[in-house]
Amino acid sequence: MNTWLSLLPLELSGINESEFIEPDYALEKNDQQIGEMPDTSKQLYTLGRLLEKDANQYHLDANYCNDKVTKSELEAKAHEFMSKATTIKELMWIGIRDEFGLWGVNIGVRTGFKVVTSPDTGNDIPPIIRGLLGM
Numbered sequence: 001m002n003t004w005l006s007l008l009p010l011e012l013s014g015i016n017e018s019e020f021i022e023p024d025y026a027l028e029k030n031d032q033q034i035g036e037m038p039d040t041s042k043q044l045y046t047l048g049r050l051l052e053k054d055a056n057q058y059h060l061d062a063n064y065c066n067d068k069v070t071k072s073e074l075e076a077k078a079h080e081f082m083s084k085a086t087t088i089k090e091l092m093w094i095g096i097r098d099e100f101g102l103w104g105v106n107i108g109v110r111t112g113f114k115v116v117t118s119p120d121t122g123n124d125i126p127p128i129i130r131g132l133l134g135m
Helices: 003-013 039-063 068-100 127-132
Strands: 032-036 107-110 114-117
Touching: 003 039, 039 068, 068 107
Parallel strands: none
Antiparallel strands: 032 114, 107 114
């Protein structure tokens, strides 16, 4: 079995409540609050955000690296961590959909670990960007 997958439960169990990273999207006027994210989803969300942070740091380091071999290694690490972050977040979404029976609807997570459904606007712009643009 893949080492990363076999160590994933251990990595998740190491994230306790005091370390949870809260979603930074505010509740929107058309959101319908369904409930609160389960702790496992909070752990997955936190791990996903931490992996994104690491991926972004590797990408930044690669941008400022003059050595071609090292730059290539840093870019590969950035890709690895972003792929893992995407996978972790997808597991989180599946868990939330299963927990609340929310298949076939648009869902989101908001500040305060709130799980929401929202109407499909056909707009893929994140809520925070829409807010900044006055949308």
